Structures are given as structure tokens and as C-alpha cells.
Amino acid sequence: MKRTLFLPLAIFVVLCGAFLGQILRMTRGEMPNDIPTVMIDRDAPAFDLPSPVADRPGADIAALKGKVVLVNFFASWCVPCRSEHRLLSTLSDKVELVGLVYRDSPEATRRYLEQLGNPYGAIGMVEADSRTAIDFGLTGVPESYLIDRQGHIRYAWKRPFTAEEIAGKLLPLVKELSR
Amino acid sequence: MIPEAGHFALIVALFVALIQASLPLIGAQRGDRGLMELARAGAYAQFLLIATSFGALEWCYITSDFSVANVVENSHVTKPLLYKISGVWGNHEGSMLLWVLILSLYGAAVALFGGNLPPALRARALSVQAMISLGFLLFILFTSNPFARVDPAPLSGNGLNPLLQDPGLAFHPPFLYLGYVGFSMAFSFAIAALIEGRVDAAWARWVRPWTLAAWCALTLGIAMGSWWAYYTLGWGGWWYWDPVENASFMPWLAGTALLHSAIVVEKRNALRGWTILLAILTFSLSLLGTFLVRSGVLTSVHSFASDPARGVFVLCLLAICTGGSLTLFGLRAPVLQGGGLFAPISREGALLINNVLLSTAAGTVLLGTLYPLLADVLDLGKLSVGPPFFNAVFLPLMVPMVLLMALGPFLHWKRGDLAGALGRLKFVFAVAVIAAIAGWLLAGGSSGPLWAAGGILLSAWLIFGSLLEWAERVRLKAGFWRRAINTPRAAHGMTIAHLGLGIVIAGIVGSTAWKTELIRVMHPGEAVDLAGYHLVLDGVDPNVRGPNYEAMRATFTVSQGGKAVTVMHPEKRLYDQPRRPTTDAAIRTNLLGDLYVVIGDPAPDGGYVARLYYNPLAPWIFLGAGVLVLGGLVSLSDRRFRVGAPLRVARGAAAKGALS
Helix, strand or coil: CCHHHHHHHHHHHHHHHHHHHHHHHHHCCCCCCCCCCCCCCCECCCCEECCCCCCCCCEEHHHHCCCCEEEEEECCCCHHHHHHHHHHHCCCCCCEEEEEECCCCHHHHHHHHHHHCCCCCEEEECCCCCHHHHHHCCCCCCEEEEECCCCEEEEEECCCCCHHHHHHHHHHHHHHHHC | CHHHHHHHHHHHHHHHHHHHHHHHHHHHHHCCHHHHHHHHHHHHHHHHHHHHHHHHHHHHHHCCCCCEHHHHHHCCCCCCHHHHHHHCCCCHHHHHHHHHHHHHHHHHHHHHHHHHCCHHHHHHHHHHHHHHHHHHHHHHHHHCCCCCECCCCCCCCCCCCHHHCCHHHHCHHHHHHHHHHHHHHHHHHHHHHHHHCCCCHHHHHHHHHHHHHHHHHHHHHHHHHHHHHHHHCCCCCCCCCCHHHHHHHHHHHHHHHHHHHHHHHHHHCCCHHHHHHHHHHHHHHHHHHHHHHHHCCCCCCCCCCCCHHHHHHHHHHHHHHHHHHHHHHHHHHHHHCCCCCCCCCCHHHHHHHHHHHHHHHHHHHHHHHHHHHHHHHCCCCCCCCCHHHHHHHHHHHHHHHHHHHHHHHHCCCCCCCHHHHHHHHHHHHHHHHHHHHHHHHHCCHHHCCCHHHHHHHHHHHHHHHHHHHHHHHHHCCCCHHHHHHHCCHHHHHHHHHHHHHHHHHHHHHHHHHCCEEEEEEECCCCEEEECCEEEEEEEEEEEEECCCEEEEEEEEEEEECCEEEEEECCEEEEECCCCCEEEECEEEECCCEEEEEEEEEECCCCCEEEEEEEEECHHHHHHHHHHHHHHHHHHHCCHHHCCCHHHHHHHHHHHHHCCC
């Protein structure tokens, strides 16, 4: 029996292992087309954005220094944002929740918040040229970034929140960073 | 009722496959003719049953039976009939059904035309076919039932992705599958040969026509897909090295190698183990493509039905099929060792180098395609491998191959005369150099890259080298016509196919090196000059109604040197269902190049974004692919392969080639 004749089989077995590994990752929800953000562990981009509503301050990163902040990009035209809104409302007492309104008008945002409630402690309108969104590397709405007390981005979630994600990943991390 | 009949036929086909996969094998082992003959009956029965099932699904689509979930998801009442018919394979479930239909078609063809095959070989090969069929029928019935009903039935369906509503794409999958699945024949014959422990010239002669037929279909399928991408996607390109494209290209490369190595087995009784391995690998790469496309383990610009559960199932099929056959190969291949003597400078030597280069190319494409996946699994980060990698590794493999392609046919079997062949090719080289310089100067000289001249040199070398070899062959003896007719068709086929590749290369070089493109905002009445053409945007009609879409249609008047050439109408369409926009490029070809115009979104100032390209020699890519297929078909019509013909030759060869 010649061993070299089994070489193709050996290569094939390795490939199958890789395929299986990838499928297992997919069943855990890690899809191959999810690109991790490069912003993790970097300084959060600076922003100082005006508020669309009278009863909340605008979003100013300097004013938030020293706090654990969850920045949530949203828009009134975004249907997944609406579905996420209910979950965000449960977060307002656990973390400093900052809403950044992406490509939207102050009027539409006011109507949206009146209708669904306003969980945000501070809220800012992203510039017309989307400067802040580009600095964050936003790929769409809703998207959320967790910033630690030193002002570093520690976590990014690039889709609507789920209850499992909040309970399993976000809140434990908030707890750890708030210590 | 009809969907249930289709579903039931599929279940019966599964049981038939079970019988066909087992009893004939036992029969072949025991020499029981009756059990062996079950394979043929089984192959016919499977084909009829699966065709019934496929027909049932077609019926559901044509009559728009919206009680069937698959029809709801992929069809719509207003869809033109052609796309109702082709919509069947425009989705995961239906395309799997087409896959097994073609598999059973090949099986039935072996049963029908394989009358002169040794009964044991035929029984075993058909049994292996049935095993593949069994796996895929299980896959369809358990994970992808196309006949599932919905209750209550909706009034209309979701429609077919408008990008797929195109005649080119309607027939692209059937040809692609005829290719992929066709390689299962070579695979089944290889497994049968491994079980018997015998590979000889006769075996090669039986396998080659099936491989050739599959190769022709795959070539056509790939060319159609590429052509479709070229004229519908509106980016002026025709190949992107995307994983799904690579998935079809790898079996093509391996299949091309197999075609050539089978010749060596037939003529010189050498490279037997290697040919068997290639037959296994070619079909395995087809299966791998199926796995990559259906499981979503890779990121692609093509839309995937990414479903890990289906992925696991296809992976299991792949593991059993390829893993099993490679194990069998490792165990049994020693029996196949040995064979004729091998002089390095000879026809078989040239074919061996061709095989090394082609399989290295296939391996490289495999590596590039899977590298992002491997990196992902090993947590080395997310990355993508794109055209720069493939161009960098593929070219150095293809250049020597093309150089050799013109030379190889001049060498004789056993012992070739390199000096003599090169001497005869001196003239070809001179002509190729002239063609390269002329082409380069015609295309604007130093305004284009220098490598383009090298590309044209390569193409001209191959074209004129092939022509010279053909001319010598038919002129050697008196009477051109008699000689031309008496030359085996396979030889004519080779010349035509090699010519075809030369034309493809010229097309690739021309359209890559000398492409001109212009992207600008144009207002009605404005004119631009592009590659000697004068284009005027006469106007844009914002509301043109098509059969199932609304379009914004632009009108460009094209003239050259003051003489009107043509009027072009690029469109931007919005389909009714699903409501998705598509671009419809307008292409004007004069066979030497394509003028390619795309109209984009309106700009705020009342203009329109227009993209205008001139792609020199681009039509040659698709024309050349057509010539390649023609070469394959001519070779397929060789009398060696015709029914009855192999029998006489086979007996002697089989006796001579019996092994161990």
C-alpha cells in the first residue's frame, strides 16, 4: 500500500473539517459575510450634535466622558429600528443611552419619539453629510456601539438588538465596564 | 393532485435508486446477468419517474398553481411564459430537481447507448450513478421538497428576481448542470473500474465521449453565464473570480485535464491511475461547487440560499461520495500502476505537462476560493481573495500552457522530434510576432499596455500553430478533400477547439487592455466622443411600459466620421413583482468590439449619469467559447465514439490491456 495514494484523501478530509467548522459557526449565528468592525478598542469618534427635541440635550461626546455609553443609530423611516425600540426602552436605566438620528428630519424624529416613547438620555441629529456616521463606519441602521469610560469603543452590534443579545452579551459587558 | 403525483414519483424514484444501487453490484460480483440487467431497467425507470416529477413541477409553474409554496415564492401570474418555465430551476428546490433529472438522463443514456459495454462494467457504473441519485433524492425529499403546499393559497406569487428574467440566464443552469452532472459519468466509470481493478484503452474510449459531452455543456453554460453578466449587470465586465464563478470553473479545468489524460490512456495505456483520480476529482469539484453555492459558507456577490441545515446534508453527501471514492482510490490504485514507457519529448509528454498545468490551475483556483473560509475558521481574520490574486497566479500557468498547446500536436506519440516541430513552427512564430505588432499598433500603440502585445502574440501563436498543424495533416497526401474527410473527426475537433481558445485569449486581452470607459453626467442634447464614435444623448423617456416592468429609456444616436451608425436604447427598469430595479445595457457590436452604453439615475440638475464603454474584441470571448464547444461536438461525432464502433476495437484492446 502506497501512502502517497492517500494524499488526496487527506487533503479532502482537512477541507471537510474546515467546511464543518464553518457550518458550525453559522449555526451559532456567525455568518461568513459579517465583517467585524475595525473600530473595536479605538477611540470613539468625536461628535457634538444638536437635539431634535426640547426635553433632551443634544449628543455631545465631551459631556459623556467618564460614563459607559451605548450609542444607537436610528431613523424614523427605518422599520427594524421600530421593532428594536421596545428593547431599547428596557435599557435606559442600565446604561447611558445616546440616540443618533441618521438621515432624517427633526419633525419626523419628534413624531417617532412621541409615538413610541423616548428612551434616549441624549439625542443628536447626524450632520447632513453624515460625517459622524462615516466616522463610526456605519453600514446601516439600526446599529449600536458601546463606549467605555475612557472613550474607547468596546462593542458593536450591526443589526437590530434581540433580547438574547442584550441579556447575553450587552448587559454583562456594561456591568463589567461600569465597575 | 398533480403536485402530489410529482412528489410520489420522486419517492418511488428513491426506492428504484435503492435497488439500482445495490442489486446490480451484487450481480456483477457474482456474474449474475439477471441482477446486472436490473441496472438498465432501473436507469430507465428512474428517468421516467424523475421526468414525471419535473413535469409536475413545470405544470404547477405554467398553470400558476399558487397552492404550491415553491410557485408562490418564485412565480407570478404576469410573468412571461418563458420565465414561468425557467422559473422552475431559478430557485433551490427546483434546481435540485433539475440536477437529479439530468443525472437520471445520463443514466438512461448509458442504458440506451451502452449496449456494447461489458455487462459488469455497465452494471457497476449504473449502480454508482444510482448511489449519487439516492443521495440527492434523499436531500430533496428531506430538506428541499419542491411540492410543499400552502393553505390558504395566495392570489399571486412573489415573482422571480428580475435579473434572472433573461433568455441567457433561462438556459444557463440547464447547460451548467448538463456539465456538472455529466462528469458523474466519468466518476461512475472510474469507480466501476476501481472495483474491477482494470483500466485500459477500451475503458478510456467509453469514458471519453461522456466527458466530452459534459465538457461541451459546461463550457457553454459558463460562457452563457459570463455573457449574461456582461450584458445585464451593466458593469462592462464578464468575469469576477467570484466563488460561484470559480465553483463552475474548477470542474471545467479538471474536466479539460481529464479529456486530455484520457487520450493518453487510450493511445499509450499510460497515466491510468492519474486519469482515474482526475475523474474522481472532476466530479468532486462539481459536488463541491454545489456545496459552496447551497450552504452559504462563502461570501459571494451571488445571492445564496444560505441554510446551514442543507449545508450539512450536502457536506455529508460530499464526504461520502468523495471521501469514499478517494479511499477506494488509495486502496485500489496500486493495481493500476505501470503502463507504457514515457519519453519526455513526445505527444504524451506534452499532454502530461498540459495535465500538470491544468490541475495546478484548478488547485490554485480552489485555494483562492477557499482561503477566506480557511482564514475565517482558523480565526485569522476576515479577508477576501479577488482578481489580483487570481490574475497573478493564473497567468504564469496559462502562458506556458498556451505556448505548449501549439507545439504539442506537432509531436508524435512515443518519440517526438522537438527540433523538427520547432522548425515548422518558426514560420508561425514570425506570423504571430507580426500579428502582435500589428494588433498593438492598430489599438493605438503606446497608448495601450505593452503586455497586450504579448497576449496577442500568444493568441496568434495558438491560432496559427493550430491551423498549420491542421493544414499539414490534410495536405500530406494527394487529394485535399479525401484527406480532410478521412482525418479522424477528433483531430478536426482538436484544431477547432484550440482555435477557439486562441480566439478567447484574444478577446480577453483586447477587452482588458484596450477598454475605454467614460462615466459622466449627460444632459439631453449633449454629445461625447468615445473610441472614434460620436454619441449624442437625444433624450430620455421616463415612462416606457414593458410586459412586466416600467422603464426609463434613453436614446443615443451614434455616428462615426459623420455617418450615422446606429441608435441605442439603454434602459433602467423597475419590475412590478418583485419591485426591483435592473439596468439594461445597450450593446452595439461590429464583431471587432462592443460599444456598451448604460444609463443611470437622474442627477439633480436634470442630467443623467451615463456610463459608456468601448470593449475591443469582447465579442471574441463568447464567439471563441462557441468555437470551443463546436470543437468538442465535432470531436464527439468521431466514429470511434459512435454506437457499435468501439466494440471491434475494444475486444482486442481489452485483451491486451488486462492488468496485474
